[in-house]
Amino acid sequence: xxxxxxxxxxxxKAVMATEGPIMIVAGxxxxxxxxxxxxxxxxxxxxxxxxxxLALTFTNKAAAxxxxxxxxxxxxxxxxxxxxxxxxxxARILRYEAGRLGYPSNFTIYDxxxxxxxxxxxxxxxxxxxxxxxxxxxxxxxxxxxNSLIGPAEYQNDVNIVAxxxxxxxxxxxxxxxxxxxxxxxxGAMDFDDLLYKMYYLLSQFPDLLYKYxxxxxxxxIDEFQDTNGAQYAIVKKLGDVHQNICVVGDDAQSIxxxxxxxxxxxxNFEKDYSDLQVFKLEQNYRSTKHIVHAANKVIGxxxxxxxxxxxxxxxxxxxxxxxxxxxxxxxGKQVIDGIFEEKMRNQRMNKEFVILYRTHSQSRAFExxxxxxxxxxxxxxxxxxxxxxxxxxxxxxxxxxxNHFDEESLKRIINYPSRGIGQTTVEKALLKANDTxxxxxxxxxxxxxxxxxxxxxxxxxxxxxxxxxxxxxxxxHNAFDLASHIAKASGLxxxxxxxxxxxxxxxxxxxxGLLNGIKEFTERTPFEAGKDPIEEEWVTVDGEILNExxxxxxxxxxxxxxxxxxDADKDNGTEDRIxxxxxxxxxxxxxxxxxxxxxxxxLFPNQMSMGSREELEEERRLFYxxxxxxxxxxxxxxxxxxxxxxxxxxxxxxxxIEEIDPRVIDKQFSHREMNASSHEERFSKVTIPVxxxxxxxxxxxxxxVADDFNQIQTGMEVEHQRFGVGKVVHLEGNxxxxxxxxxxxxNVGSKKIMLRYARLRIVKTNMxxxx
DNA sequence: ATAAGTCATTTTTTT
DNA sequence: AATGACTTAT
Numbered sequence: 001x002x003x004x005x006x007x008x009x010x011x012x013k014a015v016m017a018t019e020g021p022i023m024i025v026a027g028x029x030x031x032x033x034x035x036x037x038x039x040x041x042x043x044x045x046x047x048x049x050x051x052x053x054l055a056l057t058f059t060n061k062a063a064a065x066x067x068x069x070x071x072x073x074x075x076x077x078x079x080x081x082x083x084x085x086x087x088x089x090x091a092r093i094l095r096y097e098a099g100r101l102g103y104p105s106n107f108t109i110y111d112x113x114x115x116x117x118x119x120x121x122x123x124x125x126x127x128x129x130x131x132x133x134x135x136x137x138x139x140x141x142x143x144x145x146x147n148s149l150i151g152p153a154e155y156q157n158d159v160n161i162v163a164x165x166x167x168x169x170x171x172x173x174x175x176x177x178x179x180x181x182x183x184x185x186x187x188g189a190m191d192f193d194d195l196l197y198k199m200y201y202l203l204s205q206f207p208d209l210l211y212k213y214x215x216x217x218x219x220x221x222i223d224e225f226q227d228t229n230g231a232q233y234a235i236v237k238k239l240g241d242v243h244q245n246i247c248v249v250g251d252d253a254q255s256i257x258x259x260x261x262x263x264x265x266x267x268x269n270f271e272k273d274y275s276d277l278q279v280f281k282l283e284q285n286y287r288s289t290k291h292i293v294h295a296a297n298k299v300i301g302x303x304x305x306x307x308x309x310x311x312x313x314x315x316x317x318x319x320x321x322x323x324x325x326x327x328x329x330x331x332x333g334k335q336v337i338d339g340i341f342e343e344k345m346r347n348q349r350m351n352k353e354f355v356i357l358y359r360t361h362s363q364s365r366a367f368e369x370x371x372x373x374x375x376x377x378x379x380x381x382x383x384x385x386x387x388x389x390x391x392x393x394x395x396x397x398x399x400x401x402x403x404n405h406f407d408e409e410s411l412k413r414i415i416n417y418p419s420r421g422i423g424q425t426t427v428e429k430a431l432l433k434a435n436d437t438x439x440x441x442x443x444x445x446x447x448x449x450x451x452x453x454x455x456x457x458x459x460x461x462x463x464x465x466x467x468x469x470x471x472x473x474x475x476x477x478h479n480a481f482d483l484a485s486h487i488a489k490a491s492g493l494x495x496x497x498x499x500x501x502x503x504x505x506x507x508x509x510x511x512x513x514g515l516l517n518g519i520k521e522f523t524e525r526t527p528f529e530a531g532k533d534p535i536e537e538e539w540v541t542v543d544g545e546i547l548n549e550x551x552x553x554x555x556x557x558x559x560x561x562x563x564x565x566x567x568d569a570d571k572d573n574g575t576e577d578r579i580x581x582x583x584x585x586x587x588x589x590x591x592x593x594x595x596x597x598x599x600x601x602x603x604l605f606p607n608q609m610s611m612g613s614r615e616e617l618e619e620e621r622r623l624f625y626x627x628x629x630x631x632x633x634x635x636x637x638x639x640x641x642x643x644x645x646x647x648x649x650x651x652x653x654x655x656x657x658i659e660e661i662d663p664r665v666i667d668k669q670f671s672h673r674e675m676n677a678s679s680h681e682e683r684f685s686k687v688t689i690p691v692x693x694x695x696x697x698x699x700x701x702x703x704x705x706v707a708d709d710f711n712q713i714q715t716g717m718e719v720e721h722q723r724f725g726v727g728k729v730v731h732l733e734g735n736x737x738x739x740x741x742x743x744x745x746x747x748n749v750g751s752k753k754i755m756l757r758y759a760r761l762r763i764v765k766t767n768m769x770x771x772x
Numbered sequence: 773a774t775a776a777g778t779c780a781t782t783t784t785t786t787t
Numbered sequence: 788a789a790t791g792a793c794t795t796a797t
Contacts, residue, residue, distance in 0.1 A: 058786095058787075059787085085787070086787080087787050088787095111787095112786085112787090192786090192787055193787090195787085196787095256785075257785080257786075257787095259784080259785060259786085260785085260786060260787075359784070359785080360783085360784055360785075361784090361785090362783090362784095382785095382786085416773095419773085419774075421773070421774095422773095423773045423774075424773085425773085426773095457773095564787095565787070567786070567787070583784090583785065583786095584785080585784090585785045585786065586785090586786080603783095604783095604784095607783085607784055607785085608783070608784090609783065609784055609785095610784070610785085619785095623785080645783075646781095646782065646783080
């Protein structure tokens with residue numbers, strides 16, 4: 001078994017220990033994925049049926065990578081492995097067993113937006129104070145209840161929880177939870193947390209199913225164990241109870257998801273629950289230079305909460321860590337990109353060897369602009385993901401409603417988009433009726449003539465309903481792509497966007513085309529076969545990747561599940577030569593030759609919202625640890641002394657994390673005194689950061705706004721916008737308080753309406769002879 | 773019922 | 788800076 005030769009001693013022991021409960025504590029870059037994949041390979045070589053091996057990961061990408069690595073060694077046999085994310089694996093099981101829970105097998109998965117908008121309407125229906133009961137707050141409460149396996153009834157009976165809500169002035173949350181759960185059920189929908197909660201419920205309520213799945217999974221492996229929550233642990237513990245071959249892999253120092261209910265307590269519980277636990281510690285780092293490893297150890301040493309382990313490496317010391325100071329967020333962007341450019345030239349590196357890591361999505365803007373200016377290709381992961389865009393959600397809502405008529409959130413979204421004369425009042429009346437009669441919104445609309453006699457909107461409603469029904473009929477005969485393109489046209493959506501000639505309109509149209517292309521790829525990857533149940537018989541698909549030709553789900557429903565559980569981090573562009581931009585959270589599990597950790601300012605990173613307690617601060621520090629340990633060769637840290645936030649200039653101090661690094665491994669481009677002195681100076685002298693070049697820019701902060709500023713902009717002028725480039729003002733409208741300019745941008749071939757009060761424009765050419 | 777106009781909020785990380 | 792909620796006009 002030559003694959004074992006590629007491992008060090010601890011790794012080999014961890015691979016060979018197949019039986020019983022195992023915990024592998026794996027530091028960053030210690031070959032964790034390699035151990036996991038070889039472990040699977042090893043089990044298969046010992047003759048274990050791949051069908052009995054379950055491996056759970058956090059991202060689809062991690063799952064795909066693991067499967068690919070196993071396939072390389074074992075070939076086709078790897079098809080039958082159960083590898084997937086918690087959510088996708090459980091979603092599949094839940095679809096198959098949906099009947100037991102009274103759910104249809106084509107249930108919809110509500111994303112966070114759907115959950116919140118449903119809660120919003122429930123809060124409104126209950127006539128509760130919506131500044132006290134904010135959907136996001138209520139949703140968080142419900143979410144953490146589900147992640148602790150607390151149902152609506154238990155919630156309302158739990159003295160502590162009730163007291164908590166009472167104390168927070170929100171005693172009705174229990175009721176809202178109950179109503180929310182009911183409405184989800186009525187809509188044939190599960191939210192993200194339900195995929196875990198209902199899975200647990202299934203296993204605890206139906207002994208035959210527990211027996212079935214316990215016996216199916218003889219070996220269970222869990223990646224990133226430090227980021228599992230209570231529900232996930234409980235499910236895995238139940239599933240593994242018969243064979244007890246559970247192997248968890250994780251690193252407490254990289255636990256960064258407590259806001260999602262993840263808890264290091266799982267590690268402690270695991271040790272407690274399995275007394276015969278074997279523990280392996282992978283401490284040798286193969287990824288980073290000595291300097292980087294040294295810095296990482298030093299930083300994490302400031303945390304009190306940790307399992308003792310010391311990461312070490314045999315690698316070259318490497319370059320020192322670069323520390324850069326910038327005057328503003330835009331300057332930071334410029335400096336980092338200049339630095340990347342220089343590094344590229346000096347060491348002949350490709351774009352894809354670089355990553356820029358930040359704490360929050362909003363930080364990406366300055367880097368994007370700097371990259372665009374130098375024409376360097378880049379890709380931003382996460383942020384407003386493709387599937388969050390309005391136009392995409394609109395089309396997806398049509399698709400979802402076609403698959404599941406009871407999906408209330410989708411129905412409400414598109415019932416009058418494009419406008420078809422079914423206004424707010426009509427929907428509200430129907431919704432009221434639905435709640436009165438216990439019918440679903442769809443059912444009310446279906447019987448609209450009899451339930452709501454004499455309504456003016458009747459024709460429009462009937463047309464809409466029959467349109468959707470026509471789409472549904474096509475489910476049996478058309479594949480996902482054909483049906484989706486038909487729906488895009490027949491719904492009027494495509495037409496609506498086609499007529500919009502603004503920059504946004506153009507890009508929306510393109511996005512719809514992009515979505516359709518994506519569906520096309522999906523369809524081609526998974527040929528259509530009508531009326532066949534994809535789940536029974538064999539477990540052949542992993543997160544949309546179909547491995548067995550006979551057993552494929554290529555329907556629209558399968559596509560919808562794939563996209564709701566897919567994140568931007570999953571769309572791997574590994575082959576494209578682009579600089580990558582992402583949050584530190586989404587960089588988990590990845591590595592890059594050159595890493596730029598940016599925005600290292602007190603209040604931003606560590607983030608203001610996470611400095612309430614020592615535990616929170618320690619999680620921020622773990623996040624920083626994750627960030628710097630992504631780097632293989634070159635690590636660069638930057639901070640800006642001033643930064644725009646909501647259009648206002650703010651000042652900040654360098655992050656405390658910078659000082660936690662051993663100064664001997666830092667290559668500072670300025671003196672320590674300068675680091676603080678100049679930021680001090682800037683804070684007290686009244687600085688205005690010009691947007692690009694003074695003084696042509698119309699520039700506004702809330703305090704210094706003068707009406708004259710935007711009055712400089714006149715029809716016919718040529719102006720430059722930071723994001724859209726140079727364009728011509730073709731139309732002006734508005735009053736003395738708010739003025740809109742319609743600007744035609746040449747490079748993008750489209751127009752855009754810009755609110756001048758907030759605009760950052762540079763006047764390129766003032767003289768104009770004619771009005772647009 | 774819809775479009776245009778005005779006001780208010782946003783400040784974390786994600787399956 | 789941008790979006791959504793709310794208000795007023797058509």
